[in-house]
Amino acid sequence: MALFDLPLDELRAYRSESPEPDDFDAFWGKTLQQAREHELDARFEPVETGLSTVEVYDVTFAGFGGHPVKGWLRLPAGAAQPLPLVVEFIGYGGGRGLPHENLLWASTGRAHFTMDTRGQGSAWGGGGGTPDPVGAAPAYPGFMTRGIDAPENYYYRRVFTDAVRAVEAARSHPLADQARTVVTGGSQGGGIALAVGGLVPDLVAVAPDVPFLCDFPRAATLTDRHPYREIGLFLKTHRGRSADVLRTLSYFDGVHFAARGRAPALFSAALEDETCPPSTVFAAFNAWAHGDKAIEVYDFNDHEGGGPFQEAEKVRWLRSYA
Numbered sequence: 001m002a003l004f005d006l007p008l009d010e011l012r013a014y015r016s017e018s019p020e021p022d023d024f025d026a027f028w029g030k031t032l033q034q035a036r037e038h039e040l041d042a043r044f045e046p047v048e049t050g051l052s053t054v055e056v057y058d059v060t061f062a063g064f065g066g067h068p069v070k071g072w073l074r075l076p077a078g079a080a081q082p083l084p085l086v087v088e089f090i091g092y093g094g095g096r097g098l099p100h101e102n103l104l105w106a107s108t109g110r111a112h113f114t115m116d117t118r119g120q121g122s123a124w125g126g127g128g129g130t131p132d133p134v135g136a137a138p139a140y141p142g143f144m145t146r147g148i149d150a151p152e153n154y155y156y157r158r159v160f161t162d163a164v165r166a167v168e169a170a171r172s173h174p175l176a177d178q179a180r181t182v183v184t185g186g187s188q189g190g191g192i193a194l195a196v197g198g199l200v201p202d203l204v205a206v207a208p209d210v211p212f213l214c215d216f217p218r219a220a221t222l223t224d225r226h227p228y229r230e231i232g233l234f235l236k237t238h239r240g241r242s243a244d245v246l247r248t249l250s251y252f253d254g255v256h257f258a259a260r261g262r263a264p265a266l267f268s269a270a271l272e273d274e275t276c277p278p279s280t281v282f283a284a285f286n287a288w289a290h291g292d293k294a295i296e297v298y299d300f301n302d303h304e305g306g307g308p309f310q311e312a313e314k315v316r317w318l319r320s321y322a
Contacts, residue, residue, distance in 0.1 A: 003271055005222070005278045008297065011269075016215040016255045016283035027151060027251055028199060035161045038066035042169035044073060047099045053077050054106045056099040061169035063118070063162035070116040070129045071166060072096055074106035075175055082177035083111040084322035087170050089163060089185035089192035090114070092143070092212065092227050095121020095128020108315060110322065111177075113170035117188070118162060119143065119155075134158060140237075144230035149244070151251040156213065160195040160252070167200055180204050180322040184314065187276060187303065188212045188227075191254050194284055197265065198257030205321040206261060207314050208284070209268045210276050210305040214254035215283035217246055225274045258284040264292035266317050268310050270301035 006014060021027065044057040055075045063069035075083070086105040090096065096116040105112035120143070121128015136147040136155070147153030163183075171178040182205045185193040190211030197206035212227070220231045231249075235242055250256070265288050269281040278297075285295050296313055298306050306313065 004274065005271070008271070011278055011282040013286070014279050014282050015286055016218065016253075016280075018215055018217050018253050018255050018283075019250055020253075020256045020259070021151075021247070021250050024251060024256055031157060031161055032164060032199065035064055035165060038062045040165065040168055040172065042172045044173060049100045051077075051100060051103075054103055055079075057173075058099070059113070059169065061165060063165045064158040065134070067118070067133055067158075068130070069118060069162050069166065070096060071169070072099055072102075072114045073170065073173060074103065074112040074114075076106055076109055079111075079175050082175055083109065084180040084182070085111045085113065085170055085176040085178070086182045086184060086318075086322070087113045087115065087167050087196075089166075089183070089189035089196075090117050090120070090128075091186055092188040093120055093123025094125045095130070097126030097128075101126055104311060104315075111170070111173070111175055113166065113176075115163060115166040117192075118158060132158065140230045140234040142227055142230040144227050145234040145245075148234070148248050151248050154248055154252060156252045159192060160199070163192045163196045164199050167196060182207065182318060182322050184208070186210055186305065194254040194261075195252070195257045197263060198260035201262050203263040205318060206263050206265045207267075207318070208254075208265070209310055210270055210273055210303060211254055211267070211281055211284060212276050213252060214258075214276070215280040216249040216253050218283070219277060219280045222277050222279070223274050228275075254284040255287045258287040259289055261288045261290050263290055264321060265290060265294075266314060267293070267295040268298065268306050268313075269295060270298040270303065270305040272301060273303045273305065275303040
């Protein structure tokens, strides 16, 4: 796929026209208040992996509605003092995987928490273990339209709440330094990281790669690749409901969370990315409120983005913050 979106100079100036709900902050304040009425109940059980340089803990904590959410905590073997903490979120359809996977961040001397994504973990990778017990109105197969009839019912209300609680759970471990907490993720994980970056005020850095869940009005009409295409296929059947659907999605748009970002941020975008079009990524980047921000651009890449090159860049970049 050749370049299909705006030229790079226009991307750097692009601003989303996604309308922000008047009660955006009140909606999320109430949502998190209700979640915190449940005890966090974070539990860390050691796992035998055969690894000699990394220790792994099987984590369970209470997310949205008090529902149990799984995760892995990975620590450098023998760590005795609190460590900088990296909390990572997973791409669409994936789960937390197996305990011996994803060793990069613990290998840099940091505590690394990976959150399972409720209801997912069956499309790729090593799987997941967190159900989503909440029912919803009729939806197109996938996750993008589950509960899209109202913001209170939408699937990502539960996921974003889980993610905030995941930060709280990870910070509760004695070897995690609460004052040096970073969130990161790619694709859906990047979108979740943006939401957490807007909802948790005291992070030291946010690093979303090719983030999903941004600038919904443009994304849903610019690309016909899934998962955004799920929205269009839902509306193809449910004719005349576009305004209601976009209203629901506006409460979950990474652009609006970015406007509340209070930490340094490193984004990445790929100019041939049809899954998360570059203009939607730049919409969030350009809205990011903190002045210390940068974006790595990969000219000839699709949704793989920078891959291992971006990992190396994040390792270098994070030395200044955590």
